[in-house]
Amino acid sequence: MPRKTVEYKLLPLFHKFINEMKKGKHLQKNGKRIKASSIKNYKYLELLLSRFSNEKGFELRLKNIPNLSRKQFEDEKKYWKEFYLAFTNYLYDDLGNHDNYVGRMIKLLRTFFNYYINEKGMNIGFFHKKFYAPYEDVSIVVVSPERLNYLIYSNELKKNLIDELKMVKDVFVFGCAVALRYSDLMSLTKANLEIINNRMYIKVQSKKTQTYTRVKLPEYAVDIVNKYSKKYVHRLLPEFNKAYMNKKIKVIMELAGFTELIERTRQRRGIPETMYKDPKKKTTYRFCDAVTTHTMRRSAITTMLSLGMKEQMVRQISGHAVNSKEFYRYVAFAQSYIDTEIDMVHEKLNQKKLELETKMT
Numbered sequence: 001m002p003r004k005t006v007e008y009k010l011l012p013l014f015h016k017f018i019n020e021m022k023k024g025k026h027l028q029k030n031g032k033r034i035k036a037s038s039i040k041n042y043k044y045l046e047l048l049l050s051r052f053s054n055e056k057g058f059e060l061r062l063k064n065i066p067n068l069s070r071k072q073f074e075d076e077k078k079y080w081k082e083f084y085l086a087f088t089n090y091l092y093d094d095l096g097n098h099d100n101y102v103g104r105m106i107k108l109l110r111t112f113f114n115y116y117i118n119e120k121g122m123n124i125g126f127f128h129k130k131f132y133a134p135y136e137d138v139s140i141v142v143v144s145p146e147r148l149n150y151l152i153y154s155n156e157l158k159k160n161l162i163d164e165l166k167m168v169k170d171v172f173v174f175g176c177a178v179a180l181r182y183s184d185l186m187s188l189t190k191a192n193l194e195i196i197n198n199r200m201y202i203k204v205q206s207k208k209t210q211t212y213t214r215v216k217l218p219e220y221a222v223d224i225v226n227k228y229s230k231k232y233v234h235r236l237l238p239e240f241n242k243a244y245m246n247k248k249i250k251v252i253m254e255l256a257g258f259t260e261l262i263e264r265t266r267q268r269r270g271i272p273e274t275m276y277k278d279p280k281k282k283t284t285y286r287f288c289d290a291v292t293t294h295t296m297r298r299s300a301i302t303t304m305l306s307l308g309m310k311e312q313m314v315r316q317i318s319g320h321a322v323n324s325k326e327f328y329r330y331v332a333f334a335q336s337y338i339d340t341e342i343d344m345v346h347e348k349l350n351q352k353k354l355e356l357e358t359k360m361t
Contacts, residue, residue, distance in 0.1 A: 175296030
């Protein structure tokens with residue numbers, strides 16, 4: 001005789017799960033409240049699940065089954081396997097998402113299941129553990145130390161920029177000095193400044209990780225702070241929303257001449273796909289097209305590593321955890337930069353050898 005089951009609609013439970021986070025009843029493992037940005041991601045997943053269910057006619061439910069019989073186990077296993085395939089197909093094929101986005105949604109969904117199993121004691125099985133979260137290693141776009149130097153000191157570039165773009169450039173090069181996330185950069189006030197032994201520092205607590213960072217400012221960053229000190233009562237830098245900043249950064253990079261073609265790929269179901277600036281015309285991306293607000297933090301970290309700063313010190317500045325996969329992508333990129341520079345040195349040495357042999361003959 002089949003064992004008694006209790007069935008629940010998934011979406012109301014998911015909504016309750018989000019409310020538990022909002023009220024602080026469901027916390028992180030370290031006891032801290034779930035950040036608003038994380039709750040926003042769960043709310044969007046709730047919306048995706050609702051749209052998926054309505055558009056595909058797929059009923060979303062959970063079954064609380066004490067001591068599953070063999071048949072009940074197989075039925076549930078089949079149901080969740082079909083759900084996973086249908087939902088990921090929806091994310092890939094209907095919405096056009098790539099592996100990293102699909103992977104993030106699946107990880108959030110697994111957290112939802114773990115919550116009801118571990119904290120609410122629901123006997124719903126562990127089928128969600130079979131939900132594979134895909135991942136792709138997206139190429140990093142950074143501004144090299146040479147190009148950063150040009151952006152900071154080139155009078156020729158400065159002449160070609162209107163005042164509005166000069167302000168955007170100031171924010172960009174400042175961001176390339178301090179390795180802060182853009183949200184933290186835009187939140188800087190004069191209260192974040194510290195003067196120690198006549199040297200200027202930025203001290204800030206990350207909104208994302210709550211870690212404190214203190215960074216000594218180079219001379220050009222100090223000049224930027226002083227430039228706007230009289231213009232703003234509290235703020236440290238001009239304030240731009242991310243969309244506006246992304247648009248104007250690209251203009252500056254184009255005016256700087258950073259326009260070489262670059263290949264950009266993304267993965268869908270593990271298969272690389274070439275990305276185009278204009279998919280219809282198959283227009284290839286240029287370097288300037290790929291630079292965004294994220295490039296500031298990436299460039300700062302990569303510059304520090306490529307110019308010889310120890311990884312531990314860079315992590316302390318950037319706020320990355322010791323085993324952060326993201327951080328080691330920067331390490332790998334910086335190593336490739338160093339290798340390129342070494343190859344250039346070796347090439348110059350070989351050229352000297354050829355010059356000597358020519359003179360001898």
